[in-house]
Amino acid sequence: MKSATIQMETLTCPSCLQKIEGALKDLDGVEKDTLKVLFNSSKVKLNFDEDKITLAEIEAAINRQGYKVLQSKVK
Amino acid sequence: MLRFILSKKNTIALICGILIATAFISRWTLANRDVFTWSLLVASLLGAAPIAIQAYQALRVKVVSIDVLVTLAVLGAFLIRNYEEAAIVTFLFLFGAYLEQRTLNQTRSAIRELTEMAPESALKLGENGAFQEVDVDEVAVGDILLVKTGAKVPVDGTVVSGEGYVNEASITGESVPVGKEKGSKVYAGTILDNGTIQIVADRVGEDTTFAKIIELVEEAQDPKSEAERFIDRFARYYTPAVLVISLIAWLFTRNVELAITILVLGCPGALVIGVPVSNVAGIGNGARQGVLLKGSEVITDLSRLDTIVFDKTGTLTEGNPSVAETKYYGADIEEVLGYLASVERESDHPLAGAVLEEIGETTFWPVENTEVIKGSGIVARVNGHRIAVGNVSLMEKEKVELTAEARADIARFAQSGNSLVLTAVDGQLKVLMGVRDRVRSGAKEVLQRLRKLGVKNLVMLSGDNQGTVERVSQELGLTEAHGNMLPEDKAEYIKGLVEKGRIVAFVGDGVNDSPALASANIGIAMGGGTDVAIETSDVVLMNSDFSRLPHALGLAKATARNMKQNIAIAVGVVLVLLTGLLFGDWVNMTVGMLVHEGSILAVILNGMRLLGYKLNNKNER
Numbered sequence: 001m002k003s004a005t006i007q008m009e010t011l012t013c014p015s016c017l018q019k020i021e022g023a024l025k026d027l028d029g030v031e032k033d034t035l036k037v038l039f040n041s042s043k044v045k046l047n048f049d050e051d052k053i054t055l056a057e058i059e060a061a062i063n064r065q066g067y068k069v070l071q072s073k074v075k
Numbered sequence: 076m077l078r079f080i081l082s083k084k085n086t087i088a089l090i091c092g093i094l095i096a097t098a099f100i101s102r103w104t105l106a107n108r109d110v111f112t113w114s115l116l117v118a119s120l121l122g123a124a125p126i127a128i129q130a131y132q133a134l135r136v137k138v139v140s141i142d143v144l145v146t147l148a149v150l151g152a153f154l155i156r157n158y159e160e161a162a163i164v165t166f167l168f169l170f171g172a173y174l175e176q177r178t179l180n181q182t183r184s185a186i187r188e189l190t191e192m193a194p195e196s197a198l199k200l201g202e203n204g205a206f207q208e209v210d211v212d213e214v215a216v217g218d219i220l221l222v223k224t225g226a227k228v229p230v231d232g233t234v235v236s237g238e239g240y241v242n243e244a245s246i247t248g249e250s251v252p253v254g255k256e257k258g259s260k261v262y263a264g265t266i267l268d269n270g271t272i273q274i275v276a277d278r279v280g281e282d283t284t285f286a287k288i289i290e291l292v293e294e295a296q297d298p299k300s301e302a303e304r305f306i307d308r309f310a311r312y313y314t315p316a317v318l319v320i321s322l323i324a325w326l327f328t329r330n331v332e333l334a335i336t337i338l339v340l341g342c343p344g345a346l347v348i349g350v351p352v353s354n355v356a357g358i359g360n361g362a363r364q365g366v367l368l369k370g371s372e373v374i375t376d377l378s379r380l381d382t383i384v385f386d387k388t389g390t391l392t393e394g395n396p397s398v399a400e401t402k403y404y405g406a407d408i409e410e411v412l413g414y415l416a417s418v419e420r421e422s423d424h425p426l427a428g429a430v431l432e433e434i435g436e437t438t439f440w441p442v443e444n445t446e447v448i449k450g451s452g453i454v455a456r457v458n459g460h461r462i463a464v465g466n467v468s469l470m471e472k473e474k475v476e477l478t479a480e481a482r483a484d485i486a487r488f489a490q491s492g493n494s495l496v497l498t499a500v501d502g503q504l505k506v507l508m509g510v511r512d513r514v515r516s517g518a519k520e521v522l523q524r525l526r527k528l529g530v531k532n533l534v535m536l537s538g539d540n541q542g543t544v545e546r547v548s549q550e551l552g553l554t555e556a557h558g559n560m561l562p563e564d565k566a567e568y569i570k571g572l573v574e575k576g577r578i579v580a581f582v583g584d585g586v587n588d589s590p591a592l593a594s595a596n597i598g599i600a601m602g603g604g605t606d607v608a609i610e611t612s613d614v615v616l617m618n619s620d621f622s623r624l625p626h627a628l629g630l631a632k633a634t635a636r637n638m639k640q641n642i643a644i645a646v647g648v649v650l651v652l653l654t655g656l657l658f659g660d661w662v663n664m665t666v667g668m669l670v671h672e673g674s675i676l677a678v679i680l681n682g683m684r685l686l687g688y689k690l691n692n693k694n695e696r
Contacts, residue, residue, distance in 0.1 A: 041186070
């Protein structure tokens with residue numbers, strides 16, 4: 001299990017949060033309870049299982065919603 | 076392709092605007108219907124493209140977003156060939172989004188400025204003995220680093236050589252530089268104003284105090300208060316509900332115009348964004364002033380505060396006892412002070428430190444035959460004299476004769492809350508000192524300001540004896556003061572207040588007050604950047620400066636007020652539009668979108684006012 005902090009471009013629209021949450025919460029390997037989309041700091045924090053999903057795949061899912069990923073940190 | 080369109084949203088908005096302008100100019104000056112219609116048609120298709128893409132992306136993850144509502148509305152307008160409204164609505168929506176982004180960035184600026192203070196590189200001592208520039212992530216605990224004038228301290232560390240002045244504003248909010256020399260602690264993110272120092276890294280990366288503050292402030296911007304969670308849930312069901320209502324309206328009236336107007340009116344912009352915007356601006360203001368507020372729930376509680384409970388030592392008082400009053404008897408005092416200092420120098424009693432500090436430079440003598448009498452003091456032989464240092468009971472044991480004058484002094488000193496240190500040389504009383512923990516300068520004014528801000532009860536709890544506590548309480552004008560309290564007693568007492576329905580804040584130094592901090596509604600720690608304080612409390616006064624407390628309270632009140640205003644703006648706007656739709660004919664799709672975007676900007680601008688919030692002196696006096 002790893003925890004990732006993903007910095008995106010500035011979030012502005014109120015439904016951004018719902019969209020990103022919707023895109024990530026059902027991905028296999030993402031721990032749903034740890035998923036947090038922070039509106040003001042425009043960050044996603046989550047824990048994921050590195051055997052099931054890679055960080056690149058998570059980033060791609062965010063990208064598909066039209067949000068640019070600026071920087072990711074994994075511990 | 077999709078991403079390309081999205082990334083050019085702002086350009087598209089601009090082109091839409093130009094097309095719409097062309098359309099109207101050609102209509103009024105050339106009376107040309109064709110150019111008018113075609114310009115608007117192109118503008119609405121172009122403008123609708125990014126919105127429709129976003130709508131599609133949202134629907135794919137089962138979210139009915141505002142984009143979905145707007146896309147449907149524009150489609151509807153197309154169906155009834157109302158290109159004018161379709162074009163204007165898409166333009167307003169895109170332009171509004173652009174303005175929102177600009178203004179939101181502004182409200183978030185305070186916190187962003189803070190995060191940008193994070194150091195990026197360090198000068199690390201390499202194996203060849205020279206300093207090399209490395210990324211701050213490559214610094215490990217134990218590395219030796221060089222910090223030059225004007226540079227940021229890269230990690231938390233201890234000075235090993237050199238000296239200088241450091242601006243610690245990023246940690247404490249206090250911009251007066253602090254002197255550092257060998258052995259001093261320095262913190263990541265602070266700036267070396269002058270001098271050059273070498274430090275050894277103690278804590279690196281996410282363990283540094285600065286990283287913890289950033290983490291905390293970033294988290295604090297977002298975790299949700301009850302009100303926000305409600306609005307969140309509300310928004311989730313609200314948009315689909317608007318969709319259904321507009322569908323029903325269309326089924327019953329077959330009026331497409333009405334149905335699409337409802338779609339646009341239903342966009343829940345200001346309501347969703349209003350509270351987070353106030354929150355981020357308020358927390359940002361606090362962070363710049365050395366006041367960390369942990370989230371909107373804390374702000375709400377703090378704004379309703381009616382009781383503040385203070386820990387005495389280190390909070391209302393300075394925390395290190397000092398000699399407050401002195402009286403000398405007889406001659407040769409210089410010599411006596413030398414004897415006294417020599418004896419006290421060998422003691423680790425807390426009062427000894429205060430006495431030594433008071434005497435300052437003096438001649439020290441060798442001390443012989445030292446005898447510590449528990450609970451009374453010390454007897455020793457210095458320069459052939461028998462020296463007794465201690466309390467009144469030691470003097471009695473030593474058969475020191477106390478004159479009527481001395482007895483009166485002793486009674487007076489004791490009454491003002493002093494601990495007494497008497498010094499006798501060969502059975503003669505020479506020096507009487509009253510040691511006490513002094514009240515912090517300015518504490519009284521701070522408490523008065525808190526009262527003016529609506530705090531009704533100011534309570535002090537202390538482990539000290541009731542006499543000392545009473546004296547401090549009278550000096551400061553507190554509502555209540557209780558002495559002889561253990562940490563558990565304090566927690567118990569606060570629980571009692573909370574059960575009575577009071578909103579209680581506890582102010583402590585965060586070191587041994589954890590139970591009390593936890594049992595109060597709000598724990599306020601005066602932590603000079605200590606981990607314990609940052610973790611266990613709800614509010615942290617970063618530079619241990621209790622005079623920031625009124626700012627914290629005033630800011631919380633202003634922020635809470637601001638949130639309510641924003642909710643009122645959002646709800647008010649929806650109500651006015653609905654009434655207009657039901658009982659008038661001035662509400663159409665364009666007006667709806669204009670008001671929708673306008674109300675979003677209104678709440679953002681209102682929130683932005685908090686960035687400049689300062690406690691207004693004239694209000695207090």
